[in-house]
Amino acid sequence: MIxxxxxxxxxxxxxxxxxxxxxxxxxxxxxxxxxxxxxxxEEKLKPFRDHGMTIYTV
Numbered sequence: 401m402i403x404x405x406x407x408x409x410x411x412x413x414x415x416x417x418x419x420x421x422x423x424x425x426x427x428x429x430x431x432x433x434x435x436x437x438x439x440x441x442e443e444k445l446k447p448f449r450d451h452g453m454t455i456y457t458v
Contacts, residue, residue: 402426409433414440418447428453 402408408431417440428447433454436445445455 402430407432409435411435413437414444417444 402425408426410431410433412434414437417436428451431448431451431453433456434445434448435456435458438457440457445457448455
C-alpha cells in the first residue's frame with residue numbers, strides 16, 4: 401500500500417515517537433506527514449523535520 405500511495409501520513413502519539421520496534425513498516429524517508437500530540441517534545445520531532453516532513457501537532 402505504501403508503494404502505491406501518493407502521500408504517506410503517520411498518526412502517532414508521543415509514546416511512539418523516537419522508539420525502536422521489532423517491526424519496520426516504512427523508512428522515515430517515505431513519510432510525508434506526521435500528526436502527533438502537542439505534548440511531543442521538539443527534540444523528538446527534529447529528525448522528522450530534518451527529513452523535510454510536514455508535522456502537525458494537535
